[in-house]
Amino acid sequence: SERTSLAKMVKTVNALVCHLVAAIFLLVVRRTAGAQAQLRFETVPQDFDDVADNSSEVINGSVVLLFCSAVGETAPPSISWTRNGSDPESPPLIHITTRVTYLTNLTSSVLTIRRFSPATAGFYECQASLQGTTILSSINLMVITNGTLSVTRELTDYDTFDGDKTDWRTYVTLGNDTKEDLLSCAANYTDLAPNTYPNVTWYKDGQQLISSGTRVIITDQFNSSFTETISSVSISNFTQSDAGIYQCVFFTSTEVLTSAPLRLDTGPVSLVAVSPPLVYSSPPAPIVAEVYAQGEYSSILWSACNSTSSQYIINFGQTLVRTNPSPSDYGPYTASLVNSSNNSVTVVVTQYELPNITYISPTSYVLQGSNTNITCEAIGSPPPVISWTLNGQPTPYQSIISSSALPSATCGTIDPGETVSVLLITSFTSSGNYTCNATNVNGSSWQSVYLEVQVPPNITSPAAGFTYIVNSSDPVIFQCTASGIPLPFITFYNSSGLLNSTVDPRIIISDPITGSVAIGQQTVSTTSRSLTINST
Numbered sequence: 001s002e003r004t005s006l007a008k009m010v011k012t013v014n015a016l017v018c019h020l021v022a023a024i025f026l027l028v029v030r031r032t033a034g035a036q037a038q039l040r041f042e043t044v045p046q047d048f049d050d051v052a053d054n055s056s057e058v059i060n061g062s063v064v065l066l067f068c069s070a071v072g073e074t075a076p077p078s079i080s081w082t083r084n085g086s087d088p089e090s091p092p093l094i095h096i097t098t099r100v101t102y103l104t105n106l107t108s109s110v111l112t113i114r115r116f117s118p119a120t121a122g123f124y125e126c127q128a129s130l131q132g133t134t135i136l137s138s139i140n141l142m143v144i145t146n147g148t149l150s151v152t153r154e155l156t157d158y159d160t161f162d163g164d165k166t167d168w169r170t171y172v173t174l175g176n177d178t179k180e181d182l183l184s185c186a187a188n189y190t191d192l193a194p195n196t197y198p199n200v201t202w203y204k205d206g207q208q209l210i211s212s213g214t215r216v217i218i219t220d221q222f223n224s225s226f227t228e229t230i231s232s233v234s235i236s237n238f239t240q241s242d243a244g245i246y247q248c249v250f251f252t253s254t255e256v257l258t259s260a261p262l263r264l265d266t267g268p269v270s271l272v273a274v275s276p277p278l279v280y281s282s283p284p285a286p287i288v289a290e291v292y293a294q295g296e297y298s299s300i301l302w303s304a305c306n307s308t309s310s311q312y313i314i315n316f317g318q319t320l321v322r323t324n325p326s327p328s329d330y331g332p333y334t335a336s337l338v339n340s341s342n343n344s345v346t347v348v349v350t351q352y353e354l355p356n357i358t359y360i361s362p363t364s365y366v367l368q369g370s371n372t373n374i375t376c377e378a379i380g381s382p383p384p385v386i387s388w389t390l391n392g393q394p395t396p397y398q399s400i401i402s403s404s405a406l407p408s409a410t411c412g413t414i415d416p417g418e419t420v421s422v423l424l425i426t427s428f429t430s431s432g433n434y435t436c437n438a439t440n441v442n443g444s445s446w447q448s449v450y451l452e453v454q455v456p457p458n459i460t461s462p463a464a465g466f467t468y469i470v471n472s473s474d475p476v477i478f479q480c481t482a483s484g485i486p487l488p489f490i491t492f493y494n495s496s497g498l499l500n501s502t503v504d505p506r507i508i509i510s511d512p513i514t515g516s517v518a519i520g521q522q523t524v525s526t527t528s529r530s531l532t533i534n535s536t
Contacts, residue, residue: 038073039130042106044137055140061151061257062116068126068137069108076100077130079109084122093120093154093260103441114168114260115151118143149198149255152228153186155246155262169263172238178264184232185259187250188223197222198250200231205244209233216242240266350407353416355380355438355445365454365486366428374423374449376436381407383417384438384445391432399423429453455524457484478531483517487525499531508532 045066058064070077081088081096088094088111098109107128113120125138157168172178189198202209202218211218215237221230229250235242243266248259359377366372378384383404388395399421407417423434428451435448461481470476482488492499492509501507510530517526 039077039128039133039135040071041135041137042069042071043067045124045126045139055142057142057144058116059144060117064113064116066111066124069106070128072105072130075130076102076105076107077128079107080127081111082125116143117150149187149189149250149252149257151187151257151259153184154260155185156182157262168261169265171265174238174266176238178235178238183246185248186228186230187257188226188228189252197227197229198252200229201249202233203247203249350381350414352442353381354442355384355440357436357438357445357447360436360447360449363450365452367454368429369427372425372428374434377420378438379416379418380440381416382440383419384440386419386421387437388423389435390430397423397425453485455485457482457488476533481526481528483524483526485524487514488527490527490529492531506534
């Protein structure tokens with residue numbers, strides 16, 4: 001009996017060890033796969049209740065947002081969502097918005113549940129994939145409910161193309177009527193007695209909405225087959241005062257349930273350009289011209305380099321214009337709303353370019369203690385940022401940007417951005433290499449200029465006013481030493497003018513002997529020559 005118990009215990013321990021090894025193996029495989037692809041999560045769906053168990057209890061009727069973003073080393077990854085292992089439900093209750101940033105290889109995705117209910121509860125998983133490698137993150141959402149009142153029809157967002165319900169905001173042109181079923185909602189309650197239905201109240205901006213004559217009309221209908229209340233609001237001749245957030249609230253004697261909100265805004269529509277995009281030219285990356293549409297719209301007409309193509313835009317729409325661009329594809333892209341006059345915006349698409357320094361001030365001598373400037377001009381896309389160093393260290397002097405220009409392009413001709421920086425040197429005392437460093441997201445470039453302190457010549461010997469007394473006809477040797485930057489050149493004169501050994505054979509002038517001497521913190525050059533007169 002003891003042997004049997006011991007054998008069972010050993011078998012149980014072995015099984016636990018096997019499960020533990022398998023779990024560690026799966027964890028290592030997953031992490032290794034992520035490392036091989038150079039793929040990582042920036043944000044993952046968060047557990048937002050008080051218990052850190054990778055699950056959250058959510059009140060019935062709440063709005064839920066799940067965030068997920070990932071970065072790839074070589075390209076933006078793709079992100080997909082599943083609910084209980086399958087694709088999430090379609091709009092209007094669940095909506096997924098995904099944006100790609102090519103500059104940083106970042107993909108961001110938001111899964112929004114407009115009104116949480118038992119129908120939307122479940123196990124949600126975010127999956128990021130790149131070049132055959134996948135990483136996963138998940139959360140389990142559970143519903144908290146105490147009744148059987150349920151919303152069966154939500155307010156509908158109509159102003160986006162192809163039925164994509166994105167921001168629960170609809171733009172209505174001033175003077176128009178609200179669209180059919182725009183402000184219509186319904187709810188049922190299975191526990192009510194026969195021929196009794198949920199009550200409904202409408203709210204606008206938190207205040208109860210009341211019918212006003214023939215312009216704003218609230219209509220309630222009842223479906224006896226499902227004990228369902230259907231309520232709608234119609235607004236004719238839409239005005240600015242009608243804009244706001246609309247909700248319908250259903251209630252019984254024991255329960256209250258609110259529909260997802262819908263914001264009505266007024267037109268007319270407009271287009272707003274996102275910052276001018278840049279694309280890598282080697283290898284050619286897709287050209288993505290991006291605009292944001294405000295208002296009722298369905299489609300956009302793009303024009304570029306004397307050609308046009310009709311493209312649809314959804315939400316914050318990254319509209320893919322060219323998938324394999326050639327040099328002639330770079331230039332201005334103009335987006336216009338279809339059937340809308342004087343409503344367009346232009347974005348300029350150009351290439352990324354490394355910084356290139358096109359000019360730097362030449363090497364020069366600068367008088368000690370004086371003021372001077374050094375100028376550096378650099379081009380690149382995006383425009384480079386310029387910084388200065390002195391012998392590899394930050395300079396004590398201030399620099400200013402005297403001018404700058406953003407990249408521009410015409411059809412097939414690219415003009416990179418430019419930055420011009422001026423280093424303002426005051427009370428100049430430091431010789432050395434002054435380096436202009438130009439940097440953007442693609443890399444950096446640098447050039448140096450050498451500035452030398454200029455110190456005026458100073459005769460250090462003999463002393464000024466020194467008098468030599470010599471015998472007639474005796475030879476004389478006269479020694480002269482001077483310092484300065486650059487190296488001084490010594491010549492000799494008498495009252496008759498310049499002394500020259502080629503003119504007077506009695507005169508011998510030696511070759512210069514150079515050196516240096518430290519004066520305070522400044523090292524200056526020295527030179528010495530002797531004058532010999534064989535007979536005076």
